[in-house]
Amino acid sequence: MTAHGYSIGQLARQASCKVETVHYYEKTGLMPEPPRTEGGHRIYSLVDIKRLNFIRRCRQIGFTIEQVKELLKFIDEPDHYCGEVKAMAMQQIDVVESKIRDLEHLRDALFEMIARCKGGNYTIDDCPIIDALYMSE
Amino acid sequence: MTAHGYSIGQLARQASCKVETVHYYEKTGLMPEPPRTEGGHRIYSLVDIKRLNFIRRCRQIGFTIEQVKELLKFIDEPDHYCGEVKAMAMQQIDVVESKIRDLEHLRDALFEMIARCKGGNYTIDDCPIIDALYMSE
DNA sequence: ATAGAACCTGTAGCAACTACAGGATCAAGG
DNA sequence: CCTTGATCCTGTAGTTGCTACAGGTTCTAT
Secondary structure, X not given: OXXXXXXXXXXXXXXXXXXXXXXXXXXXXXXXXXOEOOOOOEOEOHHHHHHHXXXXXXXXXXXXXXXXXXXXXXXXXXXXXHHHHHHHHHHHHHHHHHHHHHHHHHHHHHHHXXXXXXXXXXXXXXXXXXXXXXXXX | OOOOOEOHHHHHHHOOOOHHHXXXXXHOOOOOOOOEOOOOOEOEOHHHHHHHHHHHHHHHHOOOHHHHHHHXXXXXXXXXXXXHHHHHHHHHHHHHHHHHHXXXXXXXXXHHHHHHOOOOOOEHHHXXXXXXXXXXX
């Protein structure tokens, strides 16, 4: 592609995602419908690369597509305030911290099972791991 | 249902899940095809309640359906050894711990963004959160 | 001019459920 | 015994966030 544009493949590589993902983001309204070549191939700009990276980062951070849409509004519409973004970030911290707590519980439970399990030298009937999961309180 | 059997609704309630979920587990082979009444309603036993609870607990712990199938093999087939179960649990701990690390990074990133953001008193152009996500390194 | 890489649209599939629709059956009260 | 309403049945489609084709067109480099 020319000096002033990127193909969808180049764009995807820049953001370490698949071409199909970009299509999907376009379909769901996260990415714009870009100009095309005569033959119909999409032409992207630097701004689009930034936008796609923003989306990918938000997704990795655990925002849903809908939440990313909200965040993109802050970029696309000028009359929003930083406080709204801060509020979303704080809410997201709560979600993340609660996920962390759940996983820590889970890890502890697994550790305890393993600690009680001598492993290998007896059959399933006596396995404390299966026991812990199978026998309800 | 009679003294010796549970309906699918009672079963589901015992394991805090939906009737449809039990159907799904039957279709995917996690739950057995139980005997039926004359009219075709499923009849479950105590063993089935235990089994469903086992499945639900495994799922909550983060095992996939396929992994739960593996674990159920240990219950269904007598000639397995506890060591195999222990190995699966240990592998699962690795997965869980790596998820925890990811989330902690994420939380720290969000905290840092928030710390730098005074909030509300300026517009999106200057918002450090958007900036951190939008501007690539 | 032509080979082959990259693109196009559209549809179907993945996990792990959830939510109907449209009908049959069951348990309890009258 | 009969009716009512809750529960059950099967089957299909929807959810989220992609991913993977299929079958065809276009672009790029030799």
